[in-house]
Each structure stands twice: as C-alpha cells, then as structure tokens.
Amino acid sequence: MESMSVSPASEPAPLAASSALDPTRLGATLVADGADFAVVAPRAHAVDLCLVETDEQGRVVSERRVGMHGPSRGAWSAHVEGVSAGQRYGYRVHGSWNPSEGLLFNPRKLLLDPYARAIDSTPRLSPSLFAHAVTPELAPTGFPLMPSELDSADDVARGVVLGAQFPVVPGPRVPMDRTVIYETHVKGMTHDMPEVPAELRGTYAGMAHPAVISHLTSLGVTTIELLPIHAGFSEAFLLQRGRTNYWGYSTLSYFAPEPAYATASARRRGPQAVLDEVRGMVSLLHEAGFEVLLDVVYNHTCESGVDGPALSLRGLDNLEYYLHANHRPAQYVDVTGTGNTVDFRSTRAVQLTLDSLRYWVTEVGVDGFRFDLAVTLGRDASEFHARHPLLIGIATDPVLQRVKLIAEPWDIGPGGWRTGEFPSPFHDWNDRYRGTVRSFWLGDAKEMSKGRHGMDLRDLATRLSGSADMFSYGEYPGGRGPLGSVNFVTAHDGFTLRDLVSYDHKHNLANGEDNRDGTDDNRSWNHGFEGPVPEGMGGGPIEVLRRRSSRNVLGTLLISAGTPMILGGDEMGRTQQGNNNSYCQDSEISWYDWELSTWQRDLIATTRFLISLREAHPVLRPTAFATGAVPEGDTVPDLAWFRASGESMDSAAWHDPGTRVVQMLRNGRPVDDQDLLVIINGTLDQVDVVLPQAHSTDWHLVWDSTWAVPRPHTSAFALARRVRRGSAPPPARHADRGWVDCRQDRPGDTTTLDPLSMRLYLSGEHLEP
Numbered sequence: 001m002e003s004m005s006v007s008p009a010s011e012p013a014p015l016a017a018s019s020a021l022d023p024t025r026l027g028a029t030l031v032a033d034g035a036d037f038a039v040v041a042p043r044a045h046a047v048d049l050c051l052v053e054t055d056e057q058g059r060v061v062s063e064r065r066v067g068m069h070g071p072s073r074g075a076w077s078a079h080v081e082g083v084s085a086g087q088r089y090g091y092r093v094h095g096s097w098n099p100s101e102g103l104l105f106n107p108r109k110l111l112l113d114p115y116a117r118a119i120d121s122t123p124r125l126s127p128s129l130f131a132h133a134v135t136p137e138l139a140p141t142g143f144p145l146m147p148s149e150l151d152s153a154d155d156v157a158r159g160v161v162l163g164a165q166f167p168v169v170p171g172p173r174v175p176m177d178r179t180v181i182y183e184t185h186v187k188g189m190t191h192d193m194p195e196v197p198a199e200l201r202g203t204y205a206g207m208a209h210p211a212v213i214s215h216l217t218s219l220g221v222t223t224i225e226l227l228p229i230h231a232g233f234s235e236a237f238l239l240q241r242g243r244t245n246y247w248g249y250s251t252l253s254y255f256a257p258e259p260a261y262a263t264a265s266a267r268r269r270g271p272q273a274v275l276d277e278v279r280g281m282v283s284l285l286h287e288a289g290f291e292v293l294l295d296v297v298y299n300h301t302c303e304s305g306v307d308g309p310a311l312s313l314r315g316l317d318n319l320e321y322y323l324h325a326n327h328r329p330a331q332y333v334d335v336t337g338t339g340n341t342v343d344f345r346s347t348r349a350v351q352l353t354l355d356s357l358r359y360w361v362t363e364v365g366v367d368g369f370r371f372d373l374a375v376t377l378g379r380d381a382s383e384f385h386a387r388h389p390l391l392i393g394i395a396t397d398p399v400l401q402r403v404k405l406i407a408e409p410w411d412i413g414p415g416g417w418r419t420g421e422f423p424s425p426f427h428d429w430n431d432r433y434r435g436t437v438r439s440f441w442l443g444d445a446k447e448m449s450k451g452r453h454g455m456d457l458r459d460l461a462t463r464l465s466g467s468a469d470m471f472s473y474g475e476y477p478g479g480r481g482p483l484g485s486v487n488f489v490t491a492h493d494g495f496t497l498r499d500l501v502s503y504d505h506k507h508n509l510a511n512g513e514d515n516r517d518g519t520d521d522n523r524s525w526n527h528g529f530e531g532p533v534p535e536g537m538g539g540g541p542i543e544v545l546r547r548r549s550s551r552n553v554l555g556t557l558l559i560s561a562g563t564p565m566i567l568g569g570d571e572m573g574r575t576q577q578g579n580n581n582s583y584c585q586d587s588e589i590s591w592y593d594w595e596l597s598t599w600q601r602d603l604i605a606t607t608r609f610l611i612s613l614r615e616a617h618p619v620l621r622p623t624a625f626a627t628g629a630v631p632e633g634d635t636v637p638d639l640a641w642f643r644a645s646g647e648s649m650d651s652a653a654w655h656d657p658g659t660r661v662v663q664m665l666r667n668g669r670p671v672d673d674q675d676l677l678v679i680i681n682g683t684l685d686q687v688d689v690v691l692p693q694a695h696s697t698d699w700h701l702v703w704d705s706t707w708a709v710p711r712p713h714t715s716a717f718a719l720a721r722r723v724r725r726g727s728a729p730p731p732a733r734h735a736d737r738g739w740v741d742c743r744q745d746r747p748g749d750t751t752t753l754d755p756l757s758m759r760l761y762l763s764g765e766h767l768e769p
Helices: 186-190 210-219 236-240 264-269 271-287 313-321 347-362 374-378 389-396 431-449 458-464 540-559 598-616 715-721
Strands: 027-031 034-040 046-054 060-067 069-072 075-081 088-094 181-184 223-226 291-296 328-332 368-371 404-407 426-430 485-487 563-567 639-642 661-666 676-681 687-690 697-704 722-724 750-753 757-766
Touching (some): 034 313, 060 075, 291 404, 313 347, 540 598, 676 687
Parallel strands (some): 223 291, 291 368, 368 404, 404 426
Antiparallel strands (some): 046 088, 069 075, 722 750
C-alpha cells in the first residue's frame, strides 16, 4: 500500500500477474479467488487499477496500484487475487497530453469505472477534478490547457465491487393499450408526504411505501416513470451557485444508482445496501402491479464541455467517447445543450449503452426506459438515422425488445425534430399532441377572450384519433399505430397542469438565470389573472374556469387514441409557482404538497374516474388507426365526426376557425364495446348540440367537464340540459311491463353544453322501433 499524501509517480505500475480470465467482460467481476477488472481506453499508453481504502469521511488513506494488460481491442484487464465485495477502486490512465489533438490523459486523476455497479460517494467539486490546471474559480489557467498537478482521489466517486444479489420480483408486463404512464421524481413525490415516515421521505424506500402505492393504485395508473436515478454529478455552474441538477439529467454513471436517494441507514451500510434499496423498490412496486420505467440520459454525461471535469469517460479516452468536430479534435460538437455529446459512431459507446440497458433490466428488474434527447442516440455525427446501429441494436436485442422503449424524439442539433420517425418497438413522446391540446383549450381561448380567432379543428381531430400523420408510416405496413404516440400535455419540463391554467408567462427567477431559461412557448392561459388569486378579490369565476380547463385537458388526454402520460401531481393540481424549468429546484417549488384542498381532492377523483373509464372500455383506447369506413357487417363507421347540428363535418367546417364545436363518434362494436361519443365545445359561449345516430341506442351521459366531481347518476343532469327531444317519436313501450320514456339522451335530441367544456357519452339501452 502507498500513501496518497503526494501525487502518484508518473510511471505506470508493475503489471498484474495475469489478465482477466475474460477480458471482454467489462467492469469488476468477482471470481473464485479474487476479481477480474476490465476497462476500455484505446489510446492510453498504460492503465493502472487502483484499489483504495478510505476512512469514515471518505478520504483515501491508502492505494494499491496494479498495472493492467492490454490493450486488446482497446480494452485493458487484470486479474487480482484476494479482492472481495466492498472493495473501492478506480483507474489512473497514462498517455499523451495534447489538448489540440483531443488527448487529455492525466494519471493524477482517479477515474470512475464506467461499468461500476455502485459508487461510494458523490464527487466534491474542486480544482482537483479537472485534468487541466484551473483557477480557484475553476477557469482554465490559460491556453493551451496545461495538465493539472493535483491528485483527485479524495474528491471523486470510487467504484465498488459488489457481491451476490437477491432476486427481483418480476414486473407485470402491462399491454400497451392498457398502459397509463405516471411521470414522477423519487425525491419530490415523497419529500413532504405525511403518511411516509420521516426517515423514508425522498428515498427509494419511500417511493415504495404503502401510502404511495395506495395513491397510485387508487388513481389506476399502470406504469411509473421515474426521472433519472443513474448516479449523477451536477454542473459546476450550478454547484457554484449553491444549486444542483434536481432532475438528474447530468449522468456520472450508467450503471450505479444515485446514492442521494437512498435512506440514511442504507448509505451508512454502504453501496451494496443502496443498490439493494433500489431493487427492493422495484420489487415492491412490481408486487403492487406497477411497471417501473427509468428516464435515462445516454446522450451526454456530467463531464460538460472541453473545460469540464475529468471524472470517467473523458480521462479514459476523450476521443473514443465524445463527439468532436471534423478535423478539430480539440472542439466538441454539442447537440444536447450540455457541452458534450456521446459519439455513437463509437462501437464502445454503443456497447456501453446496450450493456447498461440490459443490466438495469436483468439485474435491477426495470420494465423499460424513456430516452432523453433520443435523436442523439441515432446520430452519425451530424445526421440522424432511424436505422442507426444503436437504435437497431436496442430494437432487436432479445432482452430489450421485450420492455417498453420510449424516445424523446428531438435534440438541438441539425434536423433534431424527429417525432414519429423512431423504429418499432419504440414509442415517441408526441410534442405535437402537447402543443395542439394546449393551443385548443388554452391558447386559443385566451385569444378569443381578446376578440381574436383560434385555430380550426383539423389538428385537434388528428391528435384525438392517434396522430396518423406521424405514426402510420414506418418499416412495417401501417406504421406503429396510435399506441406509438405517447400523448402528454405536461411533463417535468414545462408548466404543471395547474400552472398551465394559472400563468400566461414563466416565472423562473428562482433559478438564478434572470428568467432567461425555460421555454416561452407555453400556450397557457391564466384566465384573467396571473398566478394565485388573492382572497377577497372575487376570483371565484376565475377559479371555476381554471378547474374546468384542467378537467378539459385531462379528459382530452384520456380519451385520445395513443398511450397517455400524466405528470405526477397534476392529478391534484400541483403548482411550481409558475416555474417552467425547475431542473435546479430541489425545493418546495418541485416537492409535492400533500396538504390538499377540497378542489384538489375533487380533481383526484376526476382523474381516477377518467382512468377507470379508459380501462373499462376498449373503445377509449384504439389499437389501430380508424379509416372512417363502415366495418363489414356493420352500419356505423369506425370513426365519424359531426357538427353541432348533428350533420357530418364537411371540408368547409374543418377549415373554418370559427367552427369550435365538434362531435367524435367511435364505433365500439369492433372491440365488443359500447359506442363512444365525445362532444367538445371550444367556444366561449353556451351551445346547443344535436346528438347523432349510432346503433339505435340511447346515449348514456358518462362525464361532463363542468362537474367538479364525477356523478354516479347522470339522468337528472341530462334532463336539465336537454333543450328538446328529437323529431322521431319515442319508442313504443308496454305499460304493463313498466316501460317509461328514455331517461337518457337519444339520437336527435338537442342538449346544451357550457362554454369551454367537453362531454362523454356511451351507448346505452337499445331503442325499439
């Protein structure tokens, strides 16, 4: 063992007695008499495995350096006897220092193994983390960059060798047509949840607490999508301002879980206990019937731009892992907006991603992934290819093709918007859906309140029926179908649903960027007052409209063809105080407030009802695009559209921005269900609507967005809103059998809808001729 009071010698360590038994198996692997280690560093001159011991404060007290054999296909390996579970380790890499050629090797930096399954700490921001010399403010001391003389061992995260794992409870494998995704944050959801014990709040264990499971079960969601839990390290500029990357989109390790979300007791017991807590969370959620998806960030790492820290990939081989400008190896190409981009032309970068994904499925038990800035994963330098080797590798991998794969189909590079273009079995976040629904219910309404026009109904109809304009094409006939579209109106990035109906403008001053960050394309509407309405101001009508608009959005989302995703907290009107970019807000802005008012509990009840309605009726969740034709042996088209008058929509109506009332009729017979009638009034006026004919049945009113809570009995409401009966005589009834006139609405009846509202009907009793 050698003391770390001085920088290590610049000469490589003596070689290990032998290479790894299997040098292609990357990472640290326990074997009979010790452990094998293997790491990729193609341009290195030598690599030292460093076995370290730390004190209770995490400082390195000793280090044993072992020279590794290689390179073999760019990999270095060593077999070391006597190594057991719990061993801390890292790598020191020897090679050329030539920043103008993109070579940044510095053996004074202890580097994290990209394949480490666990880490012992989070890095501590300091000048020692940088391969180049920096000032106390972390700026380069000059150009060209000079190598740093500081040793980083005390300030970095070290990898930890892990032992055997307990089996994870298998997931439920929810069919895509029954899937309802709930996007949430491990810490934010439970940080202030009173039913969760204090020591579990904000943790993996807290996420699987019975109180959380009870809430999610009562909602009826099927699939929990967690914001990143890969171990991360916040950007230097945030840490210097006393903030962190709360969302977790600054990945340090693609294998190790983030230790900060583990309970204090697990962290005290060590990295193995942290991973056990993650796997336990997945098991408990599986036992409760939920799938677990992870939001993953493979497009970039926490090492930032060329002047960022050297924590892992940069120190191992800067040119191998990061995308550089053609003929300018000193310059990064940044299509992610973070300073660096992983270069997926590299075989080893592709392998790292695939190996990581398989690990989280097979060893941690997760049921799928949402890929952040997924276009980057399909780039061959500047160009995106839907048939990129990485995307095809994921789509055809025998493990990965069986789990849910969701792409965020854009990045900020050239040609970066690719919604609808990912290969099967990927599903795409549909930002066109988000924009259309926001525009129709909020942006247009705001414009109309000022005497201007909104948009016509064509785009809304396209989104309601599954976005065939984007998802009916692809490698296979018919494309990926409507379920290829992940429909959402709100997500972690942007306004919450409550803020969408309460603010016209973003309010991001708390982020410390002078309100310059975050999008300005919110398509929101404050309904006449910005932010919370002060008591005594007479804001009752504003609140009524805000809550109705929230229900309109939720109702639209859950009856649209496609896979719905709900932002966690929207079901109870969670606010971020107008902040539409809360990425750095580990604060009350982001944490869920569980002290609920009556109206918030009512919104939960509405969300629960709409999800249960979707689950109970296949007609609400089509698996194929409608054709508008009448199925063989039927009398009603699979999908039909009607004007307020009950007449079919024609071309003039579709192109008229003044037409803001539409009726959508879905034929339920092809799926052995009732017919569905959705009526939308997007005007600021009360309107009369004539109900269309379907299969000679009445129309049973199921839900109206003017209701604060769902109504178990709707006949009285239907009667109160009925303007007139249709012209056809009522069906004959036999008095001796107790028949009475239909209590529900019938085809041809005229009913009244309130301004900015929507209504759902299902076909009811058969009407005798």
